Amino acid sequence: MDFKLPEDIEFLKQSIRDFVDNEVDPLAMEIEEKDEIPEKIMNMSMEMGLFGLSIPEEYGGVGIGMVGKCAIYEELGRTHNGYTTVIGAHTGIGSVGIVEMGNSEQKKKYLPPMARGEMIGAFALTEPSAGSHATNLKTTAVRKGDKYILNGSKHYITNAPIADIFTVMAVTDPSKGAKGITSFIVEKDFPGFTVGKKEKKMGLHGSHSAEIFFEDCEVPVENVLGQEGQGYVNALKILANGRAGLAARNLGSCDKLLEMSIQHANTRIQFGKPIFEQQIIQHYLADMALDIEALRSMTYRVAWMVDQEMKVIKEAAMVKLLGSEVYNRVADKAVQIHGGIGYIAEYPVERFYRDARITKIYEGTSEIQKNIIAAQLKHEYL
Amino acid sequence: MNIFVLVKRTFDTEEKIVVTGGAIQEDGAEFIINPYDEYAIEEAIQVRDAQGGEVTVVTLGGEDAEKQLRTALAMGADKAVLINTEDDLDELDQFSAAYILAEYLKDKEADLILGGNVAIDGGSGQVGPRVAELLGINYVTTITKLEIDGKTVKIVRDVEGDSEVLEAELPLLVTAQQGLNEPRYPSLPGIMKAKKKPLEELELDDLDIDEDDVKAKTTTVEIYLPAQKVAGRVLEGDLSDQVKELVSLLHSEAKVV
Ligand SMILES: Cc1cc2nc3c(=O)[nH]c(=O)nc-3n(C[C@H](O)[C@H](O)[C@H](O)COP(=O)(O)OP(=O)(O)OC[C@H]3O[C@@H](n4cnc5c(N)ncnc54)[C@H](O)[C@@H]3O)c2cc1C
Numbered sequence: 001m002d003f004k005l006p007e008d009i010e011f012l013k014q015s016i017r018d019f020v021d022n023e024v025d026p027l028a029m030e031i032e033e034k035d036e037i038p039e040k041i042m043n044m045s046m047e048m049g050l051f052g053l054s055i056p057e058e059y060g061g062v063g064i065g066m067v068g069k070c071a072i073y074e075e076l077g078r079t080h081n082g083y084t085t086v087i088g089a090h091t092g093i094g095s096v097g098i099v100e101m102g103n104s105e106q107k108k109k110y111l112p113p114m115a116r117g118e119m120i121g122a123f124a125l126t127e128p129s130a131g132s133h134a135t136n137l138k139t140t141a142v143r144k145g146d147k148y149i150l151n152g153s154k155h156y157i158t159n160a161p162i163a164d165i166f167t168v169m170a171v172t173d174p175s176k177g178a179k180g181i182t183s184f185i186v187e188k189d190f191p192g193f194t195v196g197k198k199e200k201k202m203g204l205h206g207s208h209s210a211e212i213f214f215e216d217c218e219v220p221v222e223n224v225l226g227q228e229g230q231g232y233v234n235a236l237k238i239l240a241n242g243r244a245g246l247a248a249r250n251l252g253s254c255d256k257l258l259e260m261s262i263q264h265a266n267t268r269i270q271f272g273k274p275i276f277e278q279q280i281i282q283h284y285l286a287d288m289a290l291d292i293e294a295l296r297s298m299t300y301r302v303a304w305m306v307d308q309e310m311k312v313i314k315e316a317a318m319v320k321l322l323g324s325e326v327y328n329r330v331a332d333k334a335v336q337i338h339g340g341i342g343y344i345a346e347y348p349v350e351r352f353y354r355d356a357r358i359t360k361i362y363e364g365t366s367e368i369q370k371n372i373i374a375a376q377l378k379h380e381y382l
Numbered sequence: 383m384n385i386f387v388l389v390k391r392t393f394d395t396e397e398k399i400v401v402t403g404g405a406i407q408e409d410g411a412e413f414i415i416n417p418y419d420e421y422a423i424e425e426a427i428q429v430r431d432a433q434g435g436e437v438t439v440v441t442l443g444g445e446d447a448e449k450q451l452r453t454a455l456a457m458g459a460d461k462a463v464l465i466n467t468e469d470d471l472d473e474l475d476q477f478s479a480a481y482i483l484a485e486y487l488k489d490k491e492a493d494l495i496l497g498g499n500v501a502i503d504g505g506s507g508q509v510g511p512r513v514a515e516l517l518g519i520n521y522v523t524t525i526t527k528l529e530i531d532g533k534t535v536k537i538v539r540d541v542e543g544d545s546e547v548l549e550a551e552l553p554l555l556v557t558a559q560q561g562l563n564e565p566r567y568p569s570l571p572g573i574m575k576a577k578k579k580p581l582e583e584l585e586l587d588d589l590d591i592d593e594d595d596v597k598a599k600t601t602t603v604e605i606y607l608p609a610q611k612v613a614g615r616v617l618e619g620d621l622s623d624q625v626k627e628l629v630s631l632l633h634s635e636a637k638v639v
Binding site: 008011012015016018019044047048049050052053057060061062063064072 | 449452453456566567568569570571572573574577
């Protein structure tokens with residue numbers, strides 16, 4: 001058993017750390033206040049190849065496995081989570097569908113510009129009637145000649161305002177339930193497709209989610225992703241694939257919070273000594289470190305399992321769940337250790353605290369992850 | 383265009399440096415490409431991209447320097463050469479480094495050789511010019527701009543904050559000053575490709591160099607950190623008394639007036 005990251009992955013990780021520390025983190029406050037990612041950062045991220053993280057080398061991407069991706073996500077998680085989400089939604093749910101289920105024409109057409117960051121991807125499953133109950137979709141797709149005509153709407157779609165292509169799940173056969181759902185690649189310029197206004201959110205500033213609308217939207221038959229009727233399975237696969245990556249991003253944020261908390265505890269003097277010397281503060285820090293270590297082990301193990309092409313339904317749900325619960329616990333303790341300044345917007349801790357909250361909701365709520373784990377347990381044991 | 387870049391692995395002076403027993407502790411220190419050499423690498427890549435040709439990065443040192451070479455390859459250099467002196471030489475000085483590099487370069491038909499203006503560790507700024515002298519080619523130090531047109535090179539160099547514009551002919555050695563360019567971060571695909579790029583390792587034997595011929599000509603007597611800054615002194619009392627006290631302190635303690 002070897003718990004060390006391969007040398008080239010360490011190299012990638014270090015290089016992202018330098019970039020994040022020198023270029024992104026100094027602008028975190030600006031991102032937060034202006035609610036947008038500076039163009040310079042977007043351009044540098046493109047030049048560094050970050051947008052091609054999930055894309056194979058032959059299509060101009062980085063061509064690394066899940067362990068490598070997690071190492072990079074971990075570093076990205078250390079900085080502003082809005083920035084990380086813009087990248088993550090594109091490299092994760094926004095491009096994985098085409099990489100995994102796309103045919104060779106689709107890959108040739110879409111992946112190279114996606115790898116360069118010239119084409120941004122988004123993933124559109126959730127609808128007002130279909131949140132956790134993701135099969136309860138109302139968006140329909142009716143075949144007409146060599147086109148499908150889509151009607152309906154979706155909401156909370158991350159990257160929608162900047163995205164060029166969307167992986168969209170729609171109902172092709174209402175009589176078949178989950179097996180009547182098909183996934184499509186929809187370009188933003190297809191007739192009948194529009195993006196609504198950006199939502200105002202508690203956190204993840206700089207990353208934008210919006211409604212999208214299909215009004216007799218014409219999608220060519222060649223833009224069906226995978227087979228007709230496989231859309232729901234595709235969506236589950238895309239989401240499952242992303243789960244270790246999301247956990248890795250959370251891991252990076254937790255690490256950063258622990259570092260900041262230790263520094264603060266060591267320099268903040270009350271009652272004539274650093275608060276670090278209070279046993280309860282030490283225990284908070286110990287609990288944070290313990291949680292983080294458990295998350296680290298699990299994240300990289302699940303990533304390794306993905307790379308071994310092992311089945312990871314239960315484990316992916318577990319690591320998504322652990323990642324978001326740990327992040328929220330760690331962020332809460334970090335605020336507590338920082339005291340008042342942990343609540344003040346001039347200091348990054350409160351931002352992490354707000355940004356942590358979404359991780360228990362999107363890409364499947366914590367409750368839904370438990371449902372998935374229990375269903376797998378039933379399957380395994382009964 | 384046949385381009386060579388002289389690269390040095392140095393410790394990161396922005397990280398904590400510990401000196402014990404007259405030597406810098408390598409344990410716990412962070413190692414980087416000498417920042418001035420990064421400008422040289424970036425410039426070499428830009429020249430290659432504009433003019434065609436090949437960039438070879440060369441370093442002297444031990445196995446550990448492979449990491450800095452891989453970084454240069456990830457940035458976009460084509461080939462790397464490590465001249466491993468670890469087993470042959472305990473200490474290198476500017477003389478030995480220049481001699482070895484010149485021996486390596488002498489039959490390479492380099493059109494352009496780039497290096498950093500100084501290394502942030504030793505800070506001598508000698509190796510580049512010495513190599514050029516040994517090779518018998520022109521050199522220009524502390525450059526902030528480089529334009530190549532055929533065999534003619536137009537250069538702006540920094541002279542203590544002012545600029546000097548010169549023209550030189552290839553083959554040429556230049557050393558890079560801050561401001562020459564903005565070195566790129568190695569891209570992720572660049573890092574993956576760097577694994578497959580050639581990294582040649584040579585020893586003094588391979589260059590027909592006798593270790594006695596390159597023994598350091600200088601000895602380091604002592605290494606120490608700069609004295610810790612102490613807090614300033616705040617003068618108090620009547621303003622005119624403060625002025626008097628200040629003048630007297632500048633005279634007697636600071637000895638500047
Ligand atoms: C910022 C943001 C970005 C998003 N990005 C995207 C995106 O890019 N693409 C996309 O498709 N979607 C996206 N979403 C949608 C997100 O995935 C959903 O919000 C999430 O799945 C929950 O659905 P819901 O909001 O409808 O909540 P509901 O499903 O209404 O859930 C409400 C509560 O009930 C619980 N609950 C529901 N059903 C059960 C059950 N069976 N058992 C136990 N508890 C249950 C939930 O866990 C939750 O606590 C995003 C959401 C947000 C807020």
